[in-house]
Amino acid sequence: MTSSLVQSVDWLTIAPPTLTAVIALVVLVADLFVPEERKQILGWTAIGGLTAALALLVPLRAGDRSTFCLTADTQVRACSYTADHFTLVIQLLVLGGALLTALLSLTETREKLPAGEFWFLLLSSAAGAALLPASRDLATLVVALEVASLPAFALVGLKRGDRRSGEAALKFFLSSVTATAVTLLGVSFVYASTGTLHLTELAQRLDDVPGQLQTLAEAGVALTLVGFAFKTAAVPFHFWVPDTYVGAPLPVAAYLSVVGKAVGFTGLILVTVVAFPSYADVWGPALAVLAALTMTAGNVAALRQVPTRAWSAVRLLAWSSVAQAGYLLVPIAAAAYSSDDQIGATVAYALMYAVVNLGAFAVVALVARSRPGNRIADYRGLYATSPAAALALAFFLLNLAGLPPGIIGLFAKVTVFSAAVDAGLGWLAVIMGINVVIALYYYLRWTALLFRTPEGAAVEKAAPRSPAPITLAIALTAAAGAVLSGYPQFALRFAANSLF
Numbered sequence: 036m037t038s039s040l041v042q043s044v045d046w047l048t049i050a051p052p053t054l055t056a057v058i059a060l061v062v063l064v065a066d067l068f069v070p071e072e073r074k075q076i077l078g079w080t081a082i083g084g085l086t087a088a089l090a091l092l093v094p095l096r097a098g099d100r101s102t103f104c105l106t107a108d109t110q111v112r113a114c115s116y117t118a119d120h121f122t123l124v125i126q127l128l129v130l131g132g133a134l135l136t137a138l139l140s141l142t143e144t145r146e147k148l149p150a151g152e153f154w155f156l157l158l159s160s161a162a163g164a165a166l167l168p169a170s171r172d173l174a175t176l177v178v179a180l181e182v183a184s185l186p187a188f189a190l191v192g193l194k195r196g197d198r199r200s201g202e203a204a205l206k207f208f209l210s211s212v213t214a215t216a217v218t219l220l221g222v223s224f225v226y227a228s229t230g231t232l233h234l235t236e237l238a239q240r241l242d243d244v245p246g247q248l249q250t251l252a253e254a255g256v257a258l259t260l261v262g263f264a265f266k267t268a269a270v271p272f273h274f275w276v277p278d279t280y281v282g283a284p285l286p287v288a289a290y291l292s293v294v295g296k297a298v299g300f301t302g303l304i305l306v307t308v309v310a311f312p313s314y315a316d317v318w319g320p321a322l323a324v325l326a327a328l329t330m331t332a333g334n335v336a337a338l339r340q341v342p343t344r345a346w347s348a349v350r351l352l353a354w355s356s357v358a359q360a361g362y363l364l365v366p367i368a369a370a371a372y373s374s375d376d377q378i379g380a381t382v383a384y385a386l387m388y389a390v391v392n393l394g395a396f397a398v399v400a401l402v403a404r405s406r407p408g409n410r411i412a413d414y415r416g417l418y419a420t421s422p423a424a425a426l427a428l429a430f431f432l433l434n435l436a437g438l439p440p441g442i443i444g445l446f447a448k449v450t451v452f453s454a455a456v457d458a459g460l461g462w463l464a465v466i467m468g469i470n471v472v473i474a475l476y477y478y479l480r481w482t483a484l485l486f487r488t489p490e491g492a493a494v495e496k497a498a499p500r501s502p503a504p505i506t507l508a509i510a511l512t513a514a515a516g517a518v519l520s521g522y523p524q525f526a527l528r529f530a531a532n533s534l535f
Contacts, residue, residue, distance in 0.1 A: 036445070038096070038417060043104035044099075044102055044103065045100055046097070047091075047094060047192070048100040048101070048102045048116065048118045049099070049116060049169075050091040051088045051089075051091045051092055051095075051126055051130065051165050052162045052163075052165035052166040053162075054084060054087060054091060054163040055084060055085065055088045055130070055133075055158055055161050055162040055165055055382050056089075056090045056158070056159065057084075058081065058083075058085075058088075058158055058495060059081065059084075059158035059159045059162060060155075060212050061080065061084075061149065062080055062081055062154045062155050062158060062512075063155040064149065064150075065077060065080070065197050066151025066154075066155070066432065067151075067153075068258065069151075070426075071346065072115045074144070074145070074150035074151065075141065075144075075145060075150070075298060077150050077151060077154050077201070078137065078140070078144055078150065078358060079141075081137050081154040081157065081158055082134065082137045082138065082141075082156075083230060084132055084158065085130055085134040085137060085158075085161065085498075088165070089130050089131060089134065090111050090126065092123055092127060092130075094202055095118045095123055095511075096123065096519065098119045098120035098123055099119070099169075100117075100118045100120065101114035101116065101118070101144045102114065102115075102116045103115035103116045103437065105499075107246050109153055111360045113171075113172075113231075113233040113235060114171055114233075115171055115172045115174075115233070116169045116170065116171065116175070117169055117171045118261065118434070121168060121208070121304075121378075121382070122168045123167045124298055124382055124386070124447065125167075125168035125297060125301050125382075125385075126165045126169070128293075128294075128385060128389050129161060129164040129165055129168075129294045129297050129298070129385060129505035130161060130165055130292065131389070132293040132294040132297070132346060132389055132393060133157065133158075133160075133161035133164070133294060135289075135397070135511065136157065136258075136286050136287075136289055136290040136393075136457075137154075137157065137513065138293070138399055138504045138507055138508040138510050138511075139286040139289060139396070139400055139504065140153065140157070140284075140304040140503060141502070141504040142237075142502045142505060143284055143286055144518070145229070145284075146196070146355070147284070148193050148196065148284060149193065149195075149426060152193065153190070153193060155186075156186040156187075156189050156190050156193075157186070157190065157290070159182065159186040159285055160182070160183050160184075160185075160186040160290075160294070161183075161185050161191070161294070162182065162183040162185075163179050163180070163181070163183030163298075164179075164183040164294050164297065164298050165180075166179040166182065166183075167179035167180060167183060167298055167301055167302060168301045168305075169247060170231045170305065171233060171234050171235065171305075171309075172234060173221075173222045173225065173226070173232040173234070173237075173306075173310070174414045175451075176234075176302060176305060177215075177218060177222060178217075178308070179299065180218075180266065180302055182297075183217060183294075183295075183298045184211050184243075184266075184295075187207070187287075187290075187291060187295060188190065188204055188207055188208045188211065189204070189290075190283065190287045190290070191203050191207050191279055191282065191287055191415050192204025192205075192206040192282075193284060193287070194282075194283075194284055196453065197282070199278075199281060199282040200282045200283065202278065202281075202282055202285075202475055203278050203279040203280075203281065203282025203283055204279075204282070204533050205273050206275045206278055207279045209275075210247040210265060210272070211265070213263045213264070213265065214257075214263075214265030214266055214272070215262065216262075217261050217262040217265070218256050218258070218262025218263065219262075220254070220255075220258050221254075221255045221256070221257070221258030221259030221260075221261070221262060222259060223255070224251050224254050224258065225237065225241075225252060225254070225255035225256065225259060226248075226255075227248070227253045228244050228248040228252035228255060229241060229244065229252065229256075229450075230283050232371075234305060234306075234309045234310040235309065237310040237311070238309065238310055238311070238312055239315065241256075241278075241304070241311065241314065243309075243506075244311045244353060253314075253317075255338025256311050256317065257313050257317070259306055259311075260303075260306065260307070260311075260318055261322065263299060263302050263303040263306060264325060265304075266298065266299030266303075267297075267299035267300055267301070267303060267360055267363075267364070268356070268357055268360050269325045269326075269328075269329045269360060269361070270325065270328040270329040270333075270357070270361075270365060271328070271418055272330065272376030273332065273360075274359050276353050276354075276356065276357055277285075277336075277350050277353040277354060278352035279291065279353075280292070280349050280350070280352070280356075280487075281349050281353070283349060284401040285396060285403060287394075287398070287401060288353075288396065289392070289393055289396035289400075290351060292352065292353075292356045292390055292392055292396065293388070293389045293393055294395075295358075296360060296385075296510075297361075297385055297389070297411075298389075299364055300360075300367070300381065300385065301328075302366075303367060304367060304378055304381065304417050307367060307371070308367070308370055308378060313500060313505070315370075315371035315372075316371070318331045318371060319368055319370075319371025320368075320371075321363075321371055322367055323365075323368040323370035323373070323460055323463050325364055325368075326345045326360075326361045326365045326463060326467075327361070327466045328356070328361070328366035328387075329357060329360050329361030329364060330360075330361025330362055330466070330467065330470045331361070331466065331470055332357065332358075333354050333355065333356070333357030333358030333359070333360070333361060333472070334354075334355075334358045334470045334473040334474050334477075336354040336357070337355050337358060337474070337477050338353070338356035340411065340477070342410060342412040342414045342484075343410055343411075344410060344412035345408045345409070345410060346408070346409050346410070347410050347411045347412075348354050348399055348409045348410060348411050348413070348414065349359070349399065349409055350403075351477065351481070352392070352396065352399070353413060355435065355474070355477075355478075356392065358470065358474060359384075359388055359392075359435070361467075361470070361490050362448070362451050363381050363384055363385060363386060363388075363451075363456050363479045364417070365367075365378075365380075365381075365382055365451050365454060365460075365467060366380035366381040366384075366451055366454040366455075368380060368426060368455075368458075368460065368463070369454040369455055369457065370458075371458075371459060372458035372459055372460065373457055373458040373459075375508070376392070377454045377457070377458060379450075380450045380451050380453070380454040381451075383446075383447055383450050384447040384448075384450065386445070386447075386449070386519075387434065387443045387444055387446075387447040387519065388435075390443075390512050390516050390519065391430075391431040391435055391441070391443075391444065391512065392431070392435070392436040393508070393512050394427060394428075394430075394431040394508075394509060394512030394513055394516060395428060395431040395432065395435070395507060396511045397402055397508040397512060398424050398427055398428040398509060399428075400505060401421075401424055401501055401505050401509070402414065402417070402424070406508075411481055412484075414428070414481065414484050414485055415484050415485075415487050416485075416486075416487055416488060416489030417423040417485045417488060418485050418486045419488075420491055421501075423472045424509065425485040425486070427492070427509050427513045428485060429482045429485055429486075430513060430516060430517075431512070431513075431516065432478045432481055432482045433478070433482065434481075434520070435474075435478055436474055436475050436479065436518055437471060438475070438476035438479075441516070441520060442519075442520035442521070442523055443519035443520045443523045444518060444520075445528065448471060448522040450466070451467070452464055452467060455467065468533025
């Protein structure tokens with residue numbers, strides 16, 4: 036039977052990333068005509084567009100739609116865009132993360148950053164991030180990855196005249212360009228050896244590669260995985276993270292820590308579990324080792340942060356995000372040894388991490404308004420001056436540590452730990468347990484500091500002024516964390532139903 040080359044287009048299926056991209060173009064054009072004193076309207080337009088994109092996920096909740104398909108024969112259909120449950124959960128995560136980032140950024144764009152450029156770049160990156168989990172061929176996957184990444188370079192360097200910002204953008208750019216070059220080389224090798232780019236067809240054809248092309252296929256698989264390891268900030272490809280987070284505007288650092296990480300891990304899941312299952316004996320052990328190295332390096336570096344050093348709070352969160360990347364790698368590695376069901380643990384952990392890490396960055400952004408050095412020592416006695424912010428930050432840190440009342444953090448870590456044990460990766464579970472204990476120290480040290488008596492003879496009376504958008508972001512993340520902690524089964528069931 037001859038496949039039709041006429042591709043079908045289901046506009047509702049592609050609506051969430053498409054609407055986000057359209058709003059980005061609207062903001063870019065509107066910036067030419069909106070006077071300087073009314074630039075805030077661009078921010079609210081971006082927030083409205085992201086909210087509408089999230090709402091468009093509701094009619095897709097059945098998770099059974101595909102488009103850009105080459106044939107109508109459902110037995111052999113190869114589609115480039117699929118809105119399954121996995122896609123919808125990741126789109127919820129990245130669009131929700133972009134929306135919270137937009138709330139954190141409203142004050143920054145009014146006071147420090149160029150509004151038009153910022154909102155266009157943020158929406159463009161969010162559109163690429165929303166497209167990536169639906170991508171089911173390597174060409175679309177790489178394009179989505181770059182649409183998500185390229186605007187992020189500019190966002191990091193948007194603090195004009197700031198040397199740290201420029202250096203951070205350059206490091207981020209060079210590391211990402213290297214990752215992209217390696218990924219494209221790997222993709223070209225895979226295509227040359229199989230003759231297809233669709234992930235489902237790759238899974239079949241890699242089982243039957245001619246002998247003379249076997250080495251080419253193996254090299255392509257290895258290079259593609261190395262490229263995505265750069266994107267996930269796995270050790271030893273993590274060197275850009277701390278300096279990039281410190282140099283970037285705080286809302287952008289928050290965005291990279293959640294949405295940027297989700298993009299990398301989503302791509303890694305798609306190429307390993309969907310496209311390269313026949314090479315599970317190669318990428319499974321490799322990812323397990325990377326997970327162990329990443330969580331250990333991240334936690335040890337976070338442990339060594341000096342509280343009185345400038346930007347130590349942001350650096351601690353940066354190294355913490357590296358450690359969290361190690362935890363997120365564990366279920367993907369476990370999927371090579373057992374079943375694809377293990378991926379649900381990564382999704383559940385990513386949902387927890389996204390909520391509480393964005394909340395922690397929101398409180399850091401609030402404190403930075405009155406203490407721009409953002410040292411960990413600056414948080415001493417925060418409860419005395421701003422009880423709500425201190426309690427919220429304590430809750431977020433306890434979730435990241437996996438301690439009550441952060442029940443969802445505890446459940447997410449137990450789920451990841453169980454995935455390693457069920458897959459027979461006992462040694463990795465032991466390393467994870469040791470790292471969880473290491474992380475407890477620096478999370479609890481920061482938490483305890485919030486409730487200590489402030490230094491000096493008198494307690495500072497003035498609390499850091501909290502703009503309404505930042506307050507709303509803190510409230511939303513705290514509420515989401517509280518709901519998930521009260522009903523953790525929701526996240527676990529949500530993740531379990533998110534598989535392909």
